[in-house]
Amino acid sequence: MTPTLQFFLIVSAALFCIGLLAALSRRHAIFILIGIEMMLAAAGLNFIAFWRFGPRPAPPTGVMVTIFAIAIAAAEAAVGLALVIAVYRHYRTTNVDQLDHLKG
Amino acid sequence: MRGFIDQIFVNAKQQILSLVAGAPDWLGQIVSSLLNITALLVVFLTLFALASVWERKILARIQNRLGPNRVGPFGLLQPAADGIKMLIKEDIVPARADKVVHFLAPILIAATAVLALGVIPYGRNMTPFAIDGGILFFFAVGSTTEVSVFMAGWGSNNKFSMLGAMRAIAQMVSYELPLIITVLPVVMVVGSLTPDAIVAAQGGYSFGVLPHWFVFTPWGAVAFILFFVSGLVESNRTPFDVPEGESEIVAGHMTEYSGFKYATFFLAEYFGMFAVSGMAITLFLGGWHAPLPFLEFVPSYAWFFAKLGVLIFVFIWIRGTLPRIRVDQVMNFAWKFMLPMAFACVIAAALWHYQGRRWAGALWSLGWLVLVYMALTRFLDAGRKFAPRTYRYAE
């Protein structure tokens, strides 16, 4: 007896909101990236849940989109972390509040 | 009679399961899984003990001395003495270390190593956990080892440990790619990611004597060598043991661990060796198949463990013979040589398949591999130009 679709949607919504929390309220650049990765994983969970509870025979779209989403998330994490390292080398800080040289 | 000995463990497990036949379905599954896990742990812990004493004896003989020979006949009870010593040692944790991370790291490393052992077929119908994507599971679990190595290095709050952990992770990540890409030709040719299917595809004999193992094809031989070398690196064995380089950084990420935790790291390294050897046997050496048709009366698990013994001996032999390779040379080797050769193996397997899988296919794939190898070794300028050697003799 598997739980209903609502259960998975609520879990993925909660995971998405926790990722949003990490991305909005932390000041360290890497924490923000962690939050973004969590949001992407929550979206993938949503896709798979809808694929599982969809009509049978199910089109495999949910699974394929999730596979591509995981690949793209990895690429984006790599580039984001490279950016963080490059910024750290120049400004010696990862606190995003202090990266405001273009302000004003 | 032959089939009886071959399936003796499977039948024993069925007997035990029939004792709980009346219980609900989930209880039967749990009991079955527990039986599998217990058997796996018992067998491999014994093998670990034997391998540790075997390694010391073989290394000793290579170095022209005797190994441990005081505890028990031929030193075979040495692991018992080692185990008692490790258990009664004081467990020292550095004062400013990260206690939780320091504690969890050896547990995680050992856990991932044991998980990887669960998908290998040890005999006919004797795979502990027959997952559909078994090969992918094996590599996924292997890639989580890197996080545990980092935890070990970080949790010790020690610069040597940090350095060792960073080197270990860099090395392991670089060699993940050749490890996985050399498996691609096998998966391509068989058409399945299930270890059982891969072993079944290597049954049968040509001309009555030559088994259909993939190691006897050109691309299979090259892929086996590349897989084996990558496996050497993944388990941090000499000549790639820069992470635990004893003469450089004490013991790398394992520096601050004493007593039982160090024994756990040791155990995890050996289990990694067993897992990689087991996977190499499954993929290239025909799994539990016998090498010649008239030898099939020997049980299938005996063949598997015989092949495992040979591969462990080769691991130990290489450790005793080759010096340590410098860390930048290790990286160079991975990215500039092994990765292109691995891709060449994939193409060679495709050539072999489309040219008919017999002599024409073997010749085409062999020709392609030799071509790529010559191109790589000639055009990879891996070193600096050295000044011409001058010899000066004592006058």
Added chain:
Amino acid sequence: MSSVAFIVIAILTLAAALAAATLPKLIHAALCFALSFVGVAAFYFLLGAEFVGLVQIFVYVGAVAVLIVFTILLTRHDVEKDHGFNWSGVAVTLAVFAGLIWAVLKSGNLAPTAAPVAPLTVKQIGELLMTDYVWPLQCVGVLLTAALIGALVLVLEEKR
């Protein structure tokens, strides 16, 4: 029995994610982040998408978590101090969560039971990737190459 498994894994995943978002020490947060992705992969296994679960462990725990941990090491100057927590983020999060939950619970009877599952085998995924999804596959390949080269260029030392 299996619903107990679902609830336990859900609690584990969400607790690990919450720990990753709120722990002050960065390394602990990164390790809890890896744990929450193992939880999501367990969900994928239970939902019948085994290949995606394995790819999730492979890519997220084996690669992204290691990348994040490496980057934390390389930007270590002020890793011990916490930079402070912005409480307005909590308010926005709670608002978004409330909105999503309202949307989920309001939409009527969304497929109450699941049809018996035939898990998508790796062979089928492979065939789909080569026939229906071949252009997305090529695009992802180009994107990954671009990301690889881009990341390398970003961290190369500038020649003085």
